[in-house]
Amino acid sequence: xxxxxxxxxxxxxxxxxxxxxxxxxxxxxxxxxxxxxxxxxxxxxxxxxxxxxxxxxxxxxxxxxxxxxxxxxxxxxxxxxxxxxxxxxxxxxxxxxxxxxxxxxxxxxxxxxxxxxxxxxxxxxxxxxxxxxxxxxxxxxxxxxxxxxxxxxxxxxxxxxxxxxxxxxxxxxxxxxxxxxxxxxxxxx
Ligand SMILES: Nc1nc2c(ncn2[C@@H]2O[C@H](COP(=O)(O)OP(=O)(O)O)[C@@H](O)[C@H]2O)c(=O)[nH]1
Ligand SMILES: [Mg+2]
Numbered sequence: 291x292x293x294x295x296x297x298x299x300x301x302x303x304x305x306x307x308x309x310x311x312x313x314x315x316x317x318x319x320x321x322x323x324x325x326x327x328x329x330x331x332x333x334x335x336x337x338x339x340x341x342x343x344x345x346x347x348x349x350x351x352x353x354x355x356x357x358x359x360x361x362x363x364x365x366x367x368x369x370x371x372x373x374x375x376x377x378x379x380x381x382x383x384x385x386x387x388x389x390x391x392x393x394x395x396x397x398x399x400x401x402x403x404x405x406x407x408x409x410x411x412x413x414x415x416x417x418x419x420x421x422x423x424x425x426x427x428x429x430x431x432x433x434x435x436x437x438x439x440x441x442x443x444x445x446x447x448x449x450x451x452x453x454x455x456x457x458x459x460x461x462x463x464x465x466x467x468x469x470x471x472x473x474x475x476x477x478x479x
Contacts, residue, residue, distance in 0.1 A: 307353075308353050308354065308379070309354050309356065309373075309376050309377050309378050309379075310353065310354070310355050310356070310377070310378065310380070310381060311355075311356050311357075311373060311379070311380045311381070312324060312355055312356070312358075312380075312381045312383065313360055313380060313381070313383070313398075313402070314359070314382055314383035314384060314385075314398075315360060315385065315388075315391055315394060315395050315398065316359040317385060317388070318383040318384055318385040318388075318395075318420055318421075319385065319420040319421060319454040320346075320358075320359070320383045321346060322454040322455060323381070323383060323418065323420070323452070323460065324346060324348055324355055326454060326460055327348070327460075327464075328348060345358045345370070346358070356373050356377075358373075360398040360402075371405065371407070374402075374405055374408050375407045377413060378413060378471060379413055379415075379416070379467055379470075380402075380408075380413060380414075380415045380416070381416045381418060381467070382399065382415060382416070382417050382418070383417075383418045383454075384417060384418065384420060384433055384437070385421050386419045386420060386421050386424070386427040386428045386430070386433055386451070387421045387424035387426055387427045387428075389428065392428075392433070395437065396436065396437050396438065403442075412444060412445055412446070413445060414445065414446045414447070414448075414466075414470035414471055415445055415446070415447040415448075416447070416450070416463050416464075416466060416467045417430075417437070417439065417448065417450070418449075418450055418452045418454070418459070418463060419433040419449055419451045420452045420453070420454050421452075421454075422451040422452060422453050422458075422459070423453045423455070423456070429451070430450065430451040433449065434449050446470045448463065448466045448467075450463040450466075
């Protein structure tokens with residue numbers, strides 16, 4: 291069963307459209323992840339690194355993915371922020387091998403959580419500690435410590451170690467996200 295078929299469980303939400311935001315610094319692996327989620331015959335063979343401000347969109351039945359880089363693009367911030375309002379879930383991707391920019395990732399995460407359209411929402415946040423195959427990658431436990439994820443008290447969150455190139459770990463994360471979105475829409479969390 292493909293990853294997208296797994297996500298079809300989200301139809302239980304009976305929402306017309308479920309909007310998932312895929313965020314993170316540039317080069318963390320967002321485009322690679324999104325390409326793993328697309329049906330096999332539409333997967334891009336080559337991933338062009340996202341340069342400057344670029345929003346990727348991917349839509350399938352009632353699921354809509356919006357992807358953008360958060361790093362160093364503060365002058366574009368007001369362009370992407372309006373996607374926050376209609377989001378039902380967030381996937382935040384981290385390059386686990388990029389120790390130097392972990393602080394920048396944390397800053398972006400804090401800015402996201404402080405935004406008025408996110409602060410009030412109890413939307414599930416899935417963290418992908420990506421590039422786990424790199425020999426100097428930090429463990430997902432270490433990544434969650436660096437990002438102080440234990441401080442998140444008002445939203446369900448989960449972190450998974452992934453290798454986006456091979457597609458490893460993505461399914462576990464999406465299973466969690468699916469379950470939490472159904473629960474939150476049904477008002478159980
Ligand atoms: N080793 C390794 N490389 C990865 C992984 N995920 C993505 N990459 C590579 O990291 C680079 C940036 O990926 P991309 O998806 O363009 O990142 P984006 O800027 O967040 O969209 C590309 O060369 C990818 O092939 C991974 O899990 N392991
Ligand atoms: Mg990209």
